[in-house]
Amino acid sequence: MSANVHRKTVVLVVDDEQIVQESVKRILEDEEGCLVDTASGHDAAIALLRTRHYDLAFVDLMMPAHNGMKLVQTIHDNYTGTGVIILTGYPSVDSAVEAMKMGALDYMAKPFTPEDLVGVTRRSLQTVSQQLAGITGAFSFEDVEKAIKSSSEIKELLDLICSSVVNVLNLKGASILVRMRDNNKARIASFFGLSDTYINKGAVDCSRSIPATFNSSECVLVENESFRSNLHYPEEALDEGISSILSAPLKIGQKVIGALRVYSGLPRTFSDDDIVILQFFANQTANAIKNAISLRELKNRCERIRDDIKMKVGETGRSQ
8 A cells, every 4th residue: 555645845934033934934834734944044044955955945135244145046056946035125125136136936025914925935836846847948939929829828817917017016008028939029928008009010029129128137128218229119109108118028947038018108217116016027927928838738748648548559459
């Protein structure tokens, strides 16, 4: 007789505030059945990381000596399979942006609710699982296109992301661009608040449409006075009444698969908080597309197995 043994999720919480350590530990142990260890700083965390594997590490960036960023980098470089989630208060928004560029999966502002903590934990565990399975290792831009076109659910989710980011940031509109089979071009896969005329203007040339977004991890702001030097369709943007565009790259692993763009109809100064929010939505968009690719690959694999079984059954029948 054999039994399936479910391995508990092991979590490390690194924060110099004991109340934060205790809160995360209590919620994750009670709600998710996790095993949770705690540490108050970089050195104590490294000592624990050397003794066991952690599925997730919650890291406060504003610890004494400002060594939270160093810990994020150390985990990312040396502890494969440990996903990092940033704990941040409002003063650390800039650091949160930098940490997410360094490989952190997500961030959570303090104070947080149990629902916030459980939600970010589940999302991050799913991402870590997919990364370890190597699902995104050899995908192509054609995979991205096919995954989006073949699933009504992913299309609905992308539409929801566009409408949500517009409402949260109080903007004119948003769009999600994905690179096409010819990765020098991108098309709009989802949008909100923009006219059909603007959306149907055609595929964009990635080398002419805010090209820095497609070549880096940076958010890029383009204002109307520089549209002609930064957009593939500057006149169409001006006719649409767009004053500025803030663009965030969509990344799966090291590949930039597209961009999440938000559009302001009035002159707008985007704050650090706005940029963190946009990057959060960009991460969720990339994860959604990655999940769609994963599901499509799984369906294809099941179909191949089914076809193999049919073929073998047929061969067996003919030989009898």
